[in-house]
Structure formats: C-alpha cells, structure tokens
Amino acid sequence: MLRRAFFRCVASVGALAMVGLGSAGAQEPPRLRPKEHYTVGFSQPGSASPWRRAQLDSIRAEAIKRGDQLIYTDAGGSADKQVADVNALIAQGVDLIFLAPRDEKLLIPAVMAAKSAGIPVILLDRTVNPSLAQAGRDYVTFIGSDFVEQGRRTAEALTKATNGNARIVQLEGLPGSSPANGRRKGFEDFIQAHRDMTLVASQPADFERAKGQQVTEALLRVHPDASAIFAHNDEMAIGAMTALEAVGRTPGKDVIVVSVDGTRTALQAIIDGKLLATVETNPRFGPVAFATMARYARGEPIEPWVVITDRFFDKTNAAQFLDSAY
Template identity: 60%
Template sequence: MPAFSRRTLMLAASALGALTLTAGIAAAQVPPLEQKTTYKVGFAQTESNNPWRIAQTESMKAEAAKLGYQLVYTDAAGSAAKQVADVNSMIAQGVDVIFLAPREEKPLIPAVMAAKKNGIPVILLDRSVDPKLAKAGKDYLTFIGSDFIKEGERAAEWLVKNANGKTKIIELEGTTGSSPANDRKKGFDEAIKKAEGFSIVASQSGDFARDKGRQVAEALLQSHPDANVIYAHNDEMAIGAISAVEAAGKVPGKDILILSIDGGKEAVGLVAEGKIAAVVECNPRFGPKAFETMARYAKGEKIEPWVINEDKFYDASNAKAELANAY
C-alpha cells in the first residue's frame, strides 16, 4: 500500500471539499437552458373557465406557433393535484422549460422542485408560489405577472376619490390560497383602512367564478342590506354580483358601486354601460413576454426575479374608447 504524505491528504481533502461546494452551488441554482433553434415547451394552465384564462392560453399558443416551438399544453381544470400531475407528465416527456400558472401558492411547490431536480427551468406566470418555500433565481427562474397588491390599491384609491357617500363594502375574494386573491385583498384592505369612513362589512371567497360570485353576493347582500359597494377580485365575480344586485331590487352603478379586476371585454362594456364603476386591468397576454424571457435566459442573460406586466385602468372616462382594445 502506497504511503500518503500529510500534504497529499490535505490537497485531496481540499479538492473534495471544493467539488462538494461546487455541487452545492449548482444544486442551489435554476437549471440552465441550452440555446437551440427550437424547443419543446410545457405550459401548465390552471383552468379554462373564464375569458381571462382563455385569452392567456391563446396568447401562449400563438407565440409558440409563431416561433415554431412544440407546446405541451395541459389544463388542470381548477385542481392543484391535477396540475402537479400535469407538471410531472411534462417532466417525463422531456420538455426544455415549463411555464406554470400555479393554481395555489403551496400545493404547487412539489411540482416546481421536481422540475428543478430534473434539470428543467420553471417560469411562473400570473400567479406565484409561497416565497418561504421556493425562491426566484434559485428554485424557479422568475415570476411574470402583474402587481396584484397594486391592483387592489388602485381599486381602493378610485373608490375613495369617487365614492359619493358609498362606504360600506362587500368584498368577493378569489380562490382561497391563490396569490392574486391574497394580494388583491391585501392591497385593497390596507388602502381602505387608511381612508376615513370606509368599512368592509363582509368578505368571502367566490372562487373567481361567475355563478359562485353571484351566490355569495346574494347571501352577503341579504346579511348586509346597507352595503353599497361590491369589490370583486375578478370580472367573473363582478358580473355575477350585478345579477345579485338586480335580484335584490337595486340598480348596479347607482345604488351599489361595483369594482373589479381583470379588464375583459365584457366587463369593460359593462363599465361603458354604467353597471360596473371601474375595472383595473390584469393583462392576460403573456405569450410575447414569456417567450422573450425564456430566450433571454437561454442567451445567458441575468433574469430579474419579477417581470412585471403593465396594466390599464377603465372607468367612465375611457371605457367606451378602450373597449375595442380589451381582450
């Protein structure tokens, strides 16, 4: 058996330590993306039950087709468990990158981590995951989306300036545990707390759905007949709330102000009609920004942790003029 000097052993240990450190650093980073002429790309959509989601999906499909990329598309139909399974299926199919619109913040963490473990970078679209459990630049590449807190703030700021004595608010929340519901509530509620004389008399989830929003609005209007504002986290619930207001024998836009977020064509049309008071847009056209970000990463550019989509705002002053531009 050869004899090893103390120096040889120290050098070997140092090299092993360096290799271990390098491996640890690599494991802590988002997997790289090779520059190629074409890609096989996954898009894990959360659901397709409203115009916003349909517009987002159409934008992603159109951009992939324009670039000549193969798009593996799945629809989780509102199930976080199915969406995790969808991502695992994409991993098994060997996609190069995964665009993920997470149904909820916590349940999709295993999907993000599984993709990372298998060397596939993930780009989050429109909703994020729990920042305590996964981080941009480490576990996934980036989040592309709107500033949901700012959206809620903008709705509240408009109300404070244009309330005309209407101060008792019913809030229709989005899907429990989702980042837009959490943040749109936070932004709106905190801004309203700072305004004098306003109060949120009831707040309940309508799950971002039109009929659920209608049902919840009906029940809350019965419990709080003095409410004169409804703030909905999305257009679908706001449109459902119009039916609830009318069923209560009241006039939307006159007896009860309705505020919304999303900015679909139907809702912007209702602003023009005066039934919805104001809508904060949440831009669903993700295709160009998503694939541009992917290309930048493949070129070796440093990607910011949050790529912001810019949003418009609609009220009586511009709804008719902007209607043709709404999705």
Template identity: 55%
Template sequence: MIIDRRTLLVGTVGSAAALAIWPAFAAVPPLKKKDTYKVGFAQTESNNPWRLAQTASMQDEAKKRGCQLVYTDAASSAAKQVADVNSMIAQGVDFIFLAPREEKPLIPAVMAAKKAGIPVLLIDRSVDPSLAKAGEDYLAFVGSNFIQEGQRVAEWLIKTTGGKGKILELEGTIGASPANDRKKGFDDAIKAGAPDMVILASQSGDFARDKGRQVAETLLQAHSDATIIYAHNDEMALGAIAAVEAAGKVPGKDILIVSIDGEKDGVQAIVDGKIGAICECSPHFGPKAFEIMYSYAAGDKIPPVIINPDRFYDASNAKEMLASAF
C-alpha cells in the same frame, strides 16, 4: 407548527419522496441555446375569458416561434396541476411555463422540475416565497402587481365616493396569490385612506361568475345596507351585477361595483353604467414569456420579478378602450 420548505414537502409527498425531490441544482438549471424548444404550459383552468385569452396567447406565440407546446389544463385542481407538471418532466420538455393555482401546493412541482434540470417560469401567479425562491428554485415570476391592483381600485373608490361607503368583498380562489394580494392591497388602502368606509363582509367566490353571483346574493341578504361591491375579478363582478338586480337594486346606482381584470364584458359593463371601474390585469403573456425564455438561453440575466404594465378603466375611457379589451 411552523411550515418551512422541508415540512411542506414531507407533508405533501412523504419523507422518502420529499428527499427524492430535493433539487440537484444549486441555482436555476441552465437552458441550452437552440432555435426551437419543447415547452410545457401548465394552465390552472379554462373556465373564464381571462384564462382562455392567456392560453391563446401562449399557443399563438409557441406556434409563431416554432416551439412544440405541451399544454395541460388542471381544471381548478392543484393536485392535478402538480401531476401535469410531473407528466411534462417525464415527457422531457426543455422549459416549463407554470401558472400555479395556489401558492403552497405547487411547491413540489417547482422543486421536481428543478431536480430534473428544467427551468420554470411562473406566469400570472406566484408561489410562497418562503418555500421557493425566484432566481434559485425557479427562474422568475412575470405578471401583474396584484397588491397595486387592489390599491388602485381602492384609491378610485375613495376619490369617487368621498371616502364613504359600506363594502362587500368577493375574494378570488383561497390560497391563490392574486386573491391574497388583491385583498391586502385593497383592504390596507381603505383602512389607511378612508376611516369612514367599512368592509362589512369578505368571502371567496373562487374567481367564478356563478359562484360570485351566489356569494353576492347571500351577502346582500345579510347586509342590506351595503353600498359597494369589490370583486377580485370581472367574472365575479358580472355575477354580482345579476345578484344586485335580483335583489331589486340598480347596479351602478344603488350598489357601486368595482373590479380587476379588464375583460370585454366587464369594460362593456362600465360603458353601460353597471360597473364603476376596473383595473386591468392583462392575460397576454405569450410574447413576454417566450422572450424571457429565449433571453435566458442566450445567457442574459433575468430579474426575479417582472411586472406587466396594466391600464385602468372607468367611465372616462371605457368606450374608446373597449375594442382593445380581451
């Protein structure tokens, strides 16, 4: 069956409810210009340093601007995050910042906000573009170029190893845009640039440290000839370090580990020689997200996609950049 926007909504909430949340606005709802706003921030989870840093950034900026922030934590549940957004709508927020846990399940929440006349800005993760469109169903997406992150890690790996190695890939949350794109960017770059490199296995560690450790242990047992671990985030990479050590091998020597995010523990692991390289994915969304909201209220045209610049860490700069990592 082909899944389109109507099919997804009907399948998710039932025929009558689906018709009820079709947007009343042809485009993104307007935002009245005011000095301060009541805004919602629907966070996906709070189980790692990246999410905690992002939440702190949003809370700090809301306080700085005198905005009332309605904050929710979906606790790694897409269903709860949809309910969180519906609660914000019921509370009459002016604007919603949404970090969607998964690409498809959050579509009804985006559409419900639009129908209620509340603009939504997607931050750090996006939704399926075939089901909801930036500049039409929601204001914009602001975040990193996840495909490029995967590409940059792959390019460093190819250059460092001479294009040789056997890779285990620890994927992020199934259905999440960073996991999908970081896999695509990395896998495509390896395939195109290093025919002598092979991805032995690829499995989700759900962006979590302990899950990453467990998956890495299993994959290392099944593929004792692996020489590289590519993790979609630092938490899983740090879990992989423990798995490599438990297998009696030396991370950074027997197994080269590469990752994405740039959290302080990850950058420290580069300094310690246990991780080879990390492409940054900054969690500091507060200033940019609120700037976009106020610019939209002022009548400025907002680009549908706004990409954050990300740094790259390896042994050449990790020590000097450690203090600025989150």
C-alpha cells in the same frame, strides 16, 4: 374531504422537505441550452374563464410564431391534478415549463420536481410562496402583475367615488392564490386609512361568475345596507351585478362595483354605468414569456419579477379600448 386534506398535508410537508434539499444543492435554476426550437410545457390551473382562454391563445400563437412545440395541460381547478400535470410534462422531457400555479404552497412540489429533473420553470400570472421557493434559485422568474397595487387602485377609485363613505362587500378570488392574497392586501391596506370605508363582509367566490352571484345573494341578505362591492375579478363582479339586479338594486347607482381584469364585458358594463372601474390584468403573456425564455437561453441575467404593466379603465376610457379587449 378528509382524503383531500390528507393529500394536501402530505404535499405541504413534501414541499418543505424539497425546499431544504434545493437550498443545500443547486443554488440556481437549471440552465436552458440554446437551440433553434424548443418543446415547451404550459400548465394552467383551468381554462373556464375568458381571461384564461385569452392567455392560452396568446401562448399558443407565440409558440407557433417561433416554431416551438407547445404541450398544454389544464388542471381543471385542482391543485393536485396540476402537480400531476407538471410531473407528466417532466416525464415527456420538455425543455422548459411555463407554470401558472393554482396555489402558492401546493404547487411547490411541482416546481421542485422540475428543478430536480433539470427543467427550468417560469411562473406566469401567479407566483408561489417565497419562503418555500425563490426566483433565481428554484425557478427562473415570475412574469405577472402587481396584485397588491391592483387592489390599492380599486380601493382608491372606490374611495373617491363614494367620498370616503361606504359599506363594502369583498368577493375574494381563489383562496391561497397570489392574486387573491395580493388584491385583498392592497385593497384592505388602503381603506384602513379611511375611517368611514367599512368592510362589512369578505368571502371567497373562487374567481367564478356563478359563485360571485351566489355569494353576493347570500351576503346581501345579511348586509342589505351594503353600498359597494369589490370583486377580485370581472367574472365575480358580473355575477354580483346580476345578484343586485335580481333584488331590485341598480349596480352603479344603488351599489358601486369595482373589479380587476379588464375584460370586454367589464368595459361594456362601465360604458353602461353598471361598473365603476376595473384594473387591467393583461392576459397576453405569449410575447413576453417566450422572449424571457430566449433571454434565459442566451445566458442573460433575468430579473426575479418581470412586471406586467396594467392599465386602469373607467368611464373616461372604456369605450376607447372596448374593441381591443378580450
């Protein structure tokens, strides 16, 4: 435990130092030379969830379609390993790195190492702390959803469904990740404007189904009068619904549940009346990621944030999109 904390501290200090060097040196990301085919690195924080697997499938399919070579790394849930993974991609001399950072701060050294090596980085689905690294200077761009808006939309749906009166348990995603930070902010900012929407407990469950169930079980013992649950992703929501059923409470009736991601399992739960709504986080990044890379290689200006448009699923449209969900 102490050893891990020490290395995280070292990584943070190193990140700050490298940001300073980057600011004093190159004021833009490394360029990408136009050529017919590229060797591209893709670093994911893990691949255990359906969302991560769908994203990987999309990236792989687009690489094959374009004739590019893809080198994939899976950090297995470790920020330290992901930094090492990026360093390994740098050592292999890839042309560009797609990076889905596990943590907003701890992956700064990886971003800066790639920049120093002359390899451009495009962030996918998660971003990094903007006070430490910036799009258009240290990396090319961030491609992803508006996490704050996702949180706001779930809060709005929950407020409407409960007539503005609920005792809410929040299951947070991975601490330090941009989706967890943004979704929490958007949700909490919205409910603060509604006096009877009370957040009684908020605890991380790391975007994992099993942890979502475990945390919900523990929180229900402390807050048996909870009437609503906001989960930062569908996997935790499914775990929460399992926990509710285990104590004889009916999801969708006794406790209203909302979440984020838009998985097939979540859409089926909406159809079954267990889940009120989920805000989509589209995992199919392949086409937009490689198209953005191609634009950058042509020398086109790239916006600092390539926004992914997300749909909203509830009982009015869940059946319509079930077959196309991942």
